[in-house]
Amino acid sequence: MAVSPRLRMRMRVRLPPTTIAGVVILLTLIACAAFPAAIAPYDPNAFDYRALLKPPSWAHPFGTDNFGRDVLSRTIWAARIDLGIAVFCTLFPGLFGTFFGCIVGYAGGVLDAVFRRVVDVAITIPLLVLVIAIIAVLGPGLTNMYIAVSAVNWIIYARLIRGEILTQKRRDYAAAGRVMGYSAGRILFRHLLPNALGPVVVYWMTDMALAILLGSSLGYLGLGAQPPTSEWGVLIGDGKNFMTTAWWMSIFPGIAIVLAGTGFSLLGDGLAAVLRRR
Amino acid sequence: MTALLSVRDLGIRIGLASPVDGVSFEVAAGEMLGLVGESGSGKSLTLRALLQLLPAQAATTGAALWQGRDLLRMTAAEIRRVRGRDVAMIFQEPMTALDPVLPIGLQITESLDVHLGLRGAAARARAVQLLDLVGIPDAKRRLDNYPHEFSGGMRQRAMIAIALAAEPKLLLADEPTTALDVTIQDQILTLLLRLKEDLRMSVVLVTHDLGIVAGTCDRVAVMYAGRILESGSVHSVFRSPAHAYTLGLMRSVPDRAYARRPLSSIPGSPPDPGDMPPGCRFAPRCRFATAACGEAPPPLRGIADDHQTSCLQAHEVRRAAREAA
Numbered sequence: 001m002a003v004s005p006r007l008r009m010r011m012r013v014r015l016p017p018t019t020i021a022g023v024v025i026l027l028t029l030i031a032c033a034a035f036p037a038a039i040a041p042y043d044p045n046a047f048d049y050r051a052l053l054k055p056p057s058w059a060h061p062f063g064t065d066n067f068g069r070d071v072l073s074r075t076i077w078a079a080r081i082d083l084g085i086a087v088f089c090t091l092f093p094g095l096f097g098t099f100f101g102c103i104v105g106y107a108g109g110v111l112d113a114v115f116r117r118v119v120d121v122a123i124t125i126p127l128l129v130l131v132i133a134i135i136a137v138l139g140p141g142l143t144n145m146y147i148a149v150s151a152v153n154w155i156i157y158a159r160l161i162r163g164e165i166l167t168q169k170r171r172d173y174a175a176a177g178r179v180m181g182y183s184a185g186r187i188l189f190r191h192l193l194p195n196a197l198g199p200v201v202v203y204w205m206t207d208m209a210l211a212i213l214l215g216s217s218l219g220y221l222g223l224g225a226q227p228p229t230s231e232w233g234v235l236i237g238d239g240k241n242f243m244t245t246a247w248w249m250s251i252f253p254g255i256a257i258v259l260a261g262t263g264f265s266l267l268g269d270g271l272a273a274v275l276r277r278r
Numbered sequence: 279m280t281a282l283l284s285v286r287d288l289g290i291r292i293g294l295a296s297p298v299d300g301v302s303f304e305v306a307a308g309e310m311l312g313l314v315g316e317s318g319s320g321k322s323l324t325l326r327a328l329l330q331l332l333p334a335q336a337a338t339t340g341a342a343l344w345q346g347r348d349l350l351r352m353t354a355a356e357i358r359r360v361r362g363r364d365v366a367m368i369f370q371e372p373m374t375a376l377d378p379v380l381p382i383g384l385q386i387t388e389s390l391d392v393h394l395g396l397r398g399a400a401a402r403a404r405a406v407q408l409l410d411l412v413g414i415p416d417a418k419r420r421l422d423n424y425p426h427e428f429s430g431g432m433r434q435r436a437m438i439a440i441a442l443a444a445e446p447k448l449l450l451a452d453e454p455t456t457a458l459d460v461t462i463q464d465q466i467l468t469l470l471l472r473l474k475e476d477l478r479m480s481v482v483l484v485t486h487d488l489g490i491v492a493g494t495c496d497r498v499a500v501m502y503a504g505r506i507l508e509s510g511s512v513h514s515v516f517r518s519p520a521h522a523y524t525l526g527l528m529r530s531v532p533d534r535a536y537a538r539r540p541l542s543s544i545p546g547s548p549p550d551p552g553d554m555p556p557g558c559r560f561a562p563r564c565r566f567a568t569a570a571c572g573e574a575p576p577p578l579r580g581i582a583d584d585h586q587t588s589c590l591q592a593h594e595v596r597r598a599a600r601e602a603a
Binding site for chain 2: 173178
């Protein structure tokens with residue numbers, strides 16, 4: 001089948017180099033997360049007492065830690081946990097928050113008024129503090145961290161989409177849908193939601209970066225992933241006592257966090273530009 | 279003549295104001311009724327009230343009988359079944375009334391799906407037919423276009439195609455050509471006329487343009503300050519207007535025959551909907567007005583076959599119209 005001119009036109013749309021850079025970074029990290037065993041040169045948890053705290057070398061490009069574990073291998077394996085954090089800390093909030101925000105935005109009234117009060121309260125408390133408070137109740141660990149973050153984070157999505165829906169529902173095509181006798185559900189989810197989704201998708205990218213930072217922070221504090229699990233925040237935490245003598249233990253996982261954050265941000269910017277153009 | 283839609287004594291109250299008061303008209307099957315009046319005369323509100331599209335704070339009185347049932351008193355579920363299926367509506371702004379993120383074809387097949395349960399290839403084939411019907415060339419390919427790839431006139435055609443999907447018996451057209459170029463206006467009106475004939479559909483055309491009414495409609499109702507002042511067949515009303523306001527409106531339309539002469543306009547401005555004059559609402563601006571005009575609102579009365587006016591001075595007005603002609 002011949003490629004239609006429309007499709008050809010679409011494919012010719014050039015992605016800006018920054019977006020491509022973001023995609024490349026993320027694909028690299030995803031490859032690490034998907035096949036760590038194939039990429040990592042060593043077992044991430046194997047002790048080697050002949051090579052304790054070795055600086056970066058050809059044998060150990062990122063050096064070794066105080067148990068002789070290869071920092072490169074641990075950083076690669078950590079990508080699996082950290083990308084998991086990026087997804088699991090944002091998936092439920094993103095989906096539920098979007099759904100809930102749609103409902104309150106479209107319905108308005110009492111539901112919306114109550115929601116606005118909840119938002120007012122929630123945004124006065126820093127996210128990290130709120131999450132730590134919940135983890136303090138549930139106990140540390142990855143699963144509890146997901147629960148804690150999800151319990152709080154959906155509010156941000158709901159607030160974002162609510163505002164968008166409020167704008168969209170005043171537009172003529174929403175009225176036209178009512179005139180056509182469409183149900184509220186059809187108007188809301190088939191017409192308003194796709195029009196309102198742009199900012200949410202962009203924020204989702206940013207939020208994945210934030211989630212990695214949050215997960216790392218909690219890992220560093222010992223509230224998220226637990227040692228000996230490789231997680232960038234945990235790795236940085238492990239290295240903090242050796243900062244002056246073995247900087248490589250913390251610096252390389254730190255760079256990985258920066259890379260992941262940059263990747264998501266660049267992709268988010270690219271998506272924002274594409275959505276704006278439409 | 280049996281009426282398809284019969285509006286009786288329709289009133290709309292928004293807070294203390296009553297922008298529409300005591301409006302009655304009928305629409306027969308296959309007929310095009312023009313509802314004319316200047317901005318703020320309540321013609322758009324009247325149209326919206328029929329489908330319960332007014333804002334929540336507006337209250338309606340009177341009745342709008344549609345196949346023996348009152349549109350104004352239907353439950354939300356009932357009126358939803360009427361909207362789009364029996365009575366469809368198109369708007370002034372075709373630029374924004376289409377969903378920007380869905381292809382035109384999908385928006386037509388959606389209407390087919392909702393109202394007729396038509397899906398898949400059958401729906402697509404019907405969508406092509408509909409686009410053909412409203413005069414969009416190369417309909418098959420155009421189906422996959424997004425609204426932003428259509429011009430204003432094309433979008434209005436697409437809107438009409440969507441509105442026609444369920445083969446409504448009545449089309450409410452709220453200034454459908456006001457936002458379009460004059461040449462496109464003419465095309466859209468010709469299209470509406472053709473569709474009315476081909477589909478045996480009734481149309482209520484709201485406009486402020488007397489020329490459009492004269493060129494397309496069978497009957498006309500002239501609205502002013504929330505009331506119908508004169509109604510009847512286009513032929514009769516335009517030939518011999520029997521209301522001072524209608525006459526004033528017709529005088530203020532530019533005419534080639536009187537080129538390079540100042541346009542006559544109606545002095546004054548329409549009354550505030552919160553503070554209507556007690557008698558004929560046009561009386562304060564009327565040059566024919568007598569003391570009786572200011573006393574009580576004069577009801578519509580028949581003066582000829584299919585011609586009603588509320589003007590107490592109808593006789594004088596008709597004479598003035600004849601003398602001017």
